[in-house]
Structures are given as C-alpha cells and as structure tokens.
Amino acid sequence: xxTVTQSQPEMSVQEAETVTLSCTYDTSESDYYxxxxxxxxxxxxxxxxxxxxxxxxxxxxxRFSVNFQKAAKSFSLKISDSQLGDAAMYFCAYRDLLxxxxxxxxxxxxxxxxxx
Amino acid sequence: xxxxxxxxxxxxxxxxxEVTLRCKPISGHNSLFWYRQTMMRGxxxxxxxxxxxxxxxxxxxxxxxxxxxxxxSFSTLKIQPSEPRDSAVYFCACLSEGEGNGELFFGEGSRxxxx
Numbered sequence: 001x002x003t004v005t006q007s008q009p010e011m012s013v014q015e016a017e018t019v020t021l022s023c024t025y026d027t028s029e030s031d032y033y034x035x036x037x038x039x040x041x042x043x044x045x046x047x048x049x050x051x052x053x054x055x056x057x058x059x060x061x062x063r064f065s066v067n068f069q070k071a072a073k074s075f076s077l078k079i080s081d082s083q084l085g086d087a088a089m090y091f092c093a094y095r096d097l098l099x100x101x102x103x104x105x106x107x108x109x110x111x112x113x114x115x116x
Numbered sequence: 117x118x119x120x121x122x123x124x125x126x127x128x129x130x131x132x133x134e135v136t137l138r139c140k141p142i143s144g145h146n147s148l149f150w151y152r153q154t155m156m157r158g159x160x161x162x163x164x165x166x167x168x169x170x171x172x173x174x175x176x177x178x179x180x181x182x183x184x185x186x187x188x189s190f191s192t193l194k195i196q197p198s199e200p201r202d203s204a205v206y207f208c209a210c211l212s213e214g215e216g217n218g219e220l221f222f223g224e225g226s227r228x229x230x231x
Contacts (some may be wrong), residue, residue, distance in 0.1 A: 016151035033218045045214060091159065095218050102147050102222055103172065104210055106159040 002027045004094050006107035013082045014115050020067075021077045021110045029053075032096040034068065034075045035104065040088040046056030048090070051075065079112075087114040122208050122223035130231050134196040139225045140189055149220065150183055150193050151207040159207070165191065181211030198230045 003026045013019035025034070036048040042105050043084055052057045063083075067076045068096050069113050093104040119141040129135055141148050143158040150162040163173040165185045176183070181201070185191040195202055205227045 009151060035219070043225045043227075045207065045220075046207075047219050102166075102220075103149055103161050103164050104218075105161075108158040116180065 002094050002096065002105050004092050004105050006090075006092055006110050008110045009108070010111045010113065012113045012115060013079070014084075015082055015084060017082055018078060018080045018114065019082055021079075021090050021092075021112070023075045023107055025073050025075065025092070025094045027073065027094065029096045032094060034066075035093040036064070036075075036077045036107075037051070037067070037091045037093060038086075038088045038111070039091065040085075045091075045105075047050075049077065059074065073087070082114050084114050084116065087112055090091040118128045118219055119189055119212055120208055120223035122206075125126050125224065126136075128227075128229045128231065129198055131199055132197045133230075134194065135198045135202075135228060135230075137193040137208075137228070138152070139191045139193075139208050139223060140178050141208070141210035142212075142221055143189065143214045145210035145221070146188065147211050148185060149209045151209060153207060153225070154203075155207040162193070162206075178204070198228075200230045203228055203230050 005024045032053045034051045034110040038046045049059050049061045049064050058068050063080045065078045084111050089109045091109045095104045127180045146167050148165045148186045151159050153159045162169050162175045163183045179186045183193045205225040207225045211220050
C-alpha cells in the first residue's frame, strides 16, 4: 500500500502568522488524489483541501493552500493568517483508483497549536 | 442530510465482551469504510464496502473482528471477544463514487474502551 509520511508530529504558530505542514507520499501511480483533513478536539474529520495529481495548479481554499510537487511526491499545506480555530490535528491522505479502490491512506498526523 | 451517523459515541466494556458499532451512511453514498484510529498507528483502514459488498477486508486485524452491510443504509462492526488492545476510536466514512472527487465523509466516531 502507498505510504504517506508526515514528518512533523507537532507544530506551533502564532495567531495571524503563516505555517506550513509537510507531507510526502510514495506511489508508482501517475493519477491519484491528495487530501488534507482537519480533526479538531471534537474528533470530526473535516476536509480542508483536495488536489488532483493531473492538475499542475496548486489548490487553494481561502486561507489554505497547497504546494504540490509531483516529481518530489510532496504535498505541503500552508495556512495563512492562522486563527485559534485552526488548532487541530491535520492529516494528509492519498488515494488512487487501483490498489485500494476509493479508500484513503492517511499519514500519522501533525498536531497544530495556535498561540494568541 | 444528517451526515454519517455512528453509534454509540462512547462505549466502555470489559475484556471478553462483545462490542457492536453501528453506522448509517449518507443516503446515496455507495461506498462505506471502517477506520480505526489509535495514537500509535494513526488511522487504519479496516474494511471497505461497495454497493453493500465487502471489497477489501485485509485491514481487519483478526477473526475477532467482523463487519456487515446488510443494506445500503446500515453497517455494523463487531468485535467478539473484545480485548484491551482494541481500545480506539472507530470511524465510519462514506463517499459517492459518482462524485468522482473522492471526498470521504466521516462520522463522529465511536470511542471504545476495553478494560
């Protein structure tokens, strides 16, 4: 199965500042999806942003954007103008249509702390 | 739509007891997934159904675990007998293949504690 690696167990950012969460993945496929999910203390898994591998343009959702480097198999998440409500676990996930059907493979997560 | 509904939200049981976790997916979503989340192992896929048929159960840890999807609106994950190492949060998730964008919709999870 494809592996997803998040090398930062914990990150901290000051309110209104910018933070980047790292994610790398391993795959031999050329077509796949990548996701960032947020899990606040409520446990609910919330989709933050999604990227299709065939698209060269980096996805953006308001204050959230990604830096997708297909050749390097890297998919980092940038959070701009951080807010207290951004504090949560962030999971990077990979999905292709061949080995695992529609299932997602998740990284171990990065815990983001936002300080006032 | 009410989203993915899981029950119970919390379950505390003693080792050896049977545990049944329940999931009602979003109407029309024809793929359903059971994930387990622990601090040590993160989010692990246990089993995946498509149109009520189990497609991949390679993540089910042992024979003590079983899952069913008798119809499109209901699935269960059963652990019998339960052990302390089964303590985790169990998530049910679903998606509609017709959407094509691959977003999984998650329930709020069932936190299981086995004493």
